[in-house]
Amino acid sequence: MTDRASGAPGSPLRGAALLGALALLATGCGARVEGSADEARTVTVNRCGEEVEYTTPRRAVVYEGGSADKMFALGLTEHVHGYVLPPANPPVSESPWAQEYEEVEFLSDDLLNRELVVDAEADFVLAGWNSGFSDERGITPEILDDLGIQSFMHTESCYNYPGHPERMPPFEALYADLERLGAVFGVEQEAAELVEGYKERVAAVREQAPEGEPVPVFLYDSGTDQPFTAGSQVPPNDIIRFAGGENIFADLDERWTQVGWESVVQARPEVIIILDYGDQPAEDKIEFLKSSPATAELPAVVEEDFFVLDYNEGISGPRNIDGLEKFAEYLRELRAD
Structure with a gap:
């Protein structure tokens, strides 16, 4: 959803065997893992049609409930520094991940902006295009790249992202995000299991339509x-x-x-x-x-x-x-x- 004035949408690897498993799993979601037990872990992941190299983030800033939920559902709470939640979002106490919200910092109830991200010393920002990231407000993946801050956009929002558009049905985009974030953070197996469970639930609904x-x-x-x-x-x-x-x-x-x-x-x-x-x-x-x-x-x-x-x-x-x-x-x- 587009933003409104009112608010409204690497760690070291543990041995060569783990590296091989990660590389195999990453191949399934279009990611390429590099590094060794003595090097920072890097992985190349698709971001809106553009291949981007990531190192494992430690201080992620997430914008709106959808971004936070994706991280929490993947079990990545310890990688999240804080969240930005405009007034359109319901209270976090109503979330299935209410406990996880309590474990990270509430940064702002305003729209996402560059100063907030820099002040938070973020190394990763998760948001959507025109729902967090914005040319008008001066916070885009390119600008963050220049600042040395990694970013990831919801695949659903890539549809109208300038320069590197990517299009897929909304639920497929959700699955892609979970798989890609799983690759970025090294939790590919967790992501695969999560996506499989969601697909099974969707299939059950469609059978009963x-x-x-x-x-x-x-x-x-x-x-x-x-x-x-x-x-x-x-x-x-x-x-x-x-x-x-x-x-x-x-x-x-x-x-x-x-x-x-x-x-x-x-x-x-x-x-x-x-x-x-x-x-x-x-x-x-x-x-x-x-x-x-x-x-x-x-x-x-x-x-x-x-x-x-x-x-x-x-x-x-x-x-x-x-x-x-x-x-x-x-x-x-x-x-x-």
Whole structure:
């Protein structure tokens, strides 16, 4: 998700045998490991279509819940120095990794910026393009490279990253991030097992998807004059389609984007997903949809078929899988009525 003014999205190796195992595992996710027991570990990993050499980071700064969740899910808490969490993010106490958040430093509730990263003495920054990294705010991977600070971008956000674009479906991008971060930090096996588990959960959902025509679904992020919604390049599109629905804006080759209310009305969504922010409660958005003449007669509004999706279930991160399972259960129950 793009940033808003309101806030809103080497260690030594232990022997040649371990080195060989790491090299073998890294090959599976497009990484190349170099080094020996007496040298710093380096690995070459794809970053948005660009091959980048990393040494194992020790003071990572992560931006937003999705970045932190990826690190925590991989068991990399000790490598995280701190996190930046704008107001749009729900409280960390609600996270499955609440304990891990307590073990690292809260750095800021503002947008990511270069001064913060330098002051934190970070050796690695994890964020998305236009969701953390930004030309306008002067914090890009190239700028950090010049400062000697490593960086990694969410693959989902590479779609519109200038110079080295990379495109893959949102859930595939999540898996790629976990595998690539696993290579950067030397936890390839943990990453492989995590991804395998997520894929199994997704497959189970798809097997249970309701039969018949997909339910037309509109994701309402924000906006009153024009709604902000999800195109085909962000996780909610996969959440909707894997659960058995159809994103009414799946034909938009975009990430998060503005549309017109006329397009929403014409699509006649039967379900509306409300993206729930910490600073823009779902209840307020639902009330607007009920009271606005443009949307009050939509089938989903008339039937009050609203599904609330947590912010961190909608941006790229492990909680996408939780959001999928919850929405899939909602659709199954809706079809059963």
